[in-house]
Amino acid sequence: MLTLYKPFWKKLEALGFPENDVSSLQNLTSAKLKNPVQGDYPRWFEALSSLPPITANNVGFSSNAITCQGDEFDGTLIKQCYQGLMPWRKGPFDVFDCFIDSEWQSWMKWNRIQDKLPELENKLILDVGCGNGYYLFRMKASRPLLLMGVDPGLLQVMQFWSIEKYAQSQAAILPLAMENLPKNLAYFDVVFSMGVLYHRKSPVHHIMELATTIKQGGHLVLETLIVDGNEMTCLLPTGRYAQMRNVWFLPSVLMLTIMLERNGFKNVQCVDVSETTMQEQRSTKWMQFHSLDKFLSEDKTKTIEGYALPKRATLVAEKK
Numbered sequence: 209m210l211t212l213y214k215p216f217w218k219k220l221e222a223l224g225f226p227e228n229d230v231s232s233l234q235n236l237t238s239a240k241l242k243n244p245v246q247g248d249y250p251r252w253f254e255a256l257s258s259l260p261p262i263t264a265n266n267v268g269f270s271s272n273a274i275t276c277q278g279d280e281f282d283g284t285l286i287k288q289c290y291q292g293l294m295p296w297r298k299g300p301f302d303v304f305d306c307f308i309d310s311e312w313q314s315w316m317k318w319n320r321i322q323d324k325l326p327e328l329e330n331k332l333i334l335d336v337g338c339g340n341g342y343y344l345f346r347m348k349a350s351r352p353l354l355l356m357g358v359d360p361g362l363l364q365v366m367q368f369w370s371i372e373k374y375a376q377s378q379a380a381i382l383p384l385a386m387e388n389l390p391k392n393l394a395y396f397d398v399v400f401s402m403g404v405l406y407h408r409k410s411p412v413h414h415i416m417e418l419a420t421t422i423k424q425g426g427h428l429v430l431e432t433l434i435v436d437g438n439e440m441t442c443l444l445p446t447g448r449y450a451q452m453r454n455v456w457f458l459p460s461v462l463m464l465t466i467m468l469e470r471n472g473f474k475n476v477q478c479v480d481v482s483e484t485t486m487q488e489q490r491s492t493k494w495m496q497f498h499s500l501d502k503f504l505s506e507d508k509t510k511t512i513e514g515y516a517l518p519k520r521a522t523l524v525a526e527k528k
């Protein structure tokens with residue numbers, strides 16, 4: 209896996225990232241991948257290594273499914289390899305006629321926000337908690353200078369490389385958590401954090417960490433679960449929220465705005481608020497565990513724990 213990153217380290221150097229930061233990122237990545245202790249790593253590794261060395265002659269980053277097409281391929285083998293990387297939570301992807309129908313129709317979020325984002329062309333972009341990189345691929349259509357993702361989930365990182373093998377976007381996902389990045393990587397023009405803040409015990413610290421990665425005048429795109437209410441409203445679930453164990457802090461949009469304004473941001477704008485629907489998040493052949501319909505009350509008016517239905521907001525803020 210480590211060899212996959214070589215062109216990316218060169219790219220960081222060519223873009224003028226300081227040598228000590230590049231070598232810190234390299235060392236952290238090597239340490240994580242030399243000791244891959246998560247889940248079914250051997251199955252994932254086998255699947256990734258078995259993908260055939262063919263070239264896509266048509267790659268699409270602009271449609272709902274990230275698409276790689278070619279002329280000659282062994283469809284059965286390709287399907288087997290991608291099945292070896294299940295469950296697929298984010299997507300979809302359509303690779304040599306293998307349609308990976310993920311749990312989330314991730315394009316729905318992108319369609320809601322893409323016209324409201326800061327300029328991405330020729331920019332340095334970081335996507336924190338990027339999952340398998342679906343949105344990095346979508347961003348590629350805007351011709352950025354650099355696309356870097358970070359995500360501690362090895363399955364997500366390996367899913368990314370399995371698509372990147374054919375998509376050749378020149379993005380990379382480092383297998384790291386935000387809090388493990390070197391301090392003060394303030395090189396990025398646009399930083400995304402989507403679906404991460406509520407997984408962090410300390411949301412203010414997450415915002416402070418994000419701020420340290422953004423250039424002055426650059427932008428943060430922050431998407432998270434929220435609750436309705438005023439600047440004094442938030443929800444800290446007593447246990448699970450919509451069956452998720454690791455959900456900590458759901459602020460109102462107004463409270464989130466104050467958190468951003470007090471931690472290095474100005475011109476905070478809420479560009480989207482949407483309830484998550486069972487069309488957007490559902491079980492599929494590629495993610496066969498329970499999904500949203502099983503996480504809600506019978507009449508679908510509350511979560512199964514009795515909390516307000518999942519609602520997400522996207523905020524765009526400028527770094528002071």
Ligand SMILES: C[S@@+](CC[C@H](N)C(=O)[O-])C[C@H]1O[C@@H](n2cnc3c(N)ncnc32)[C@H](O)[C@@H]1O
Nearest residue numbers: 336337338339359360361385386402403404407
């Ligand atoms: C709900 S998914 C969101 C994925 C994608 N950003 C999206 O919007 O669809 C949350 C992702 O955040 C990652 N994550 C959790 N804690 C993190 C942390 N401390 N730093 C970076 N990523 C984290 C998880 O591994 C997971 O892939």
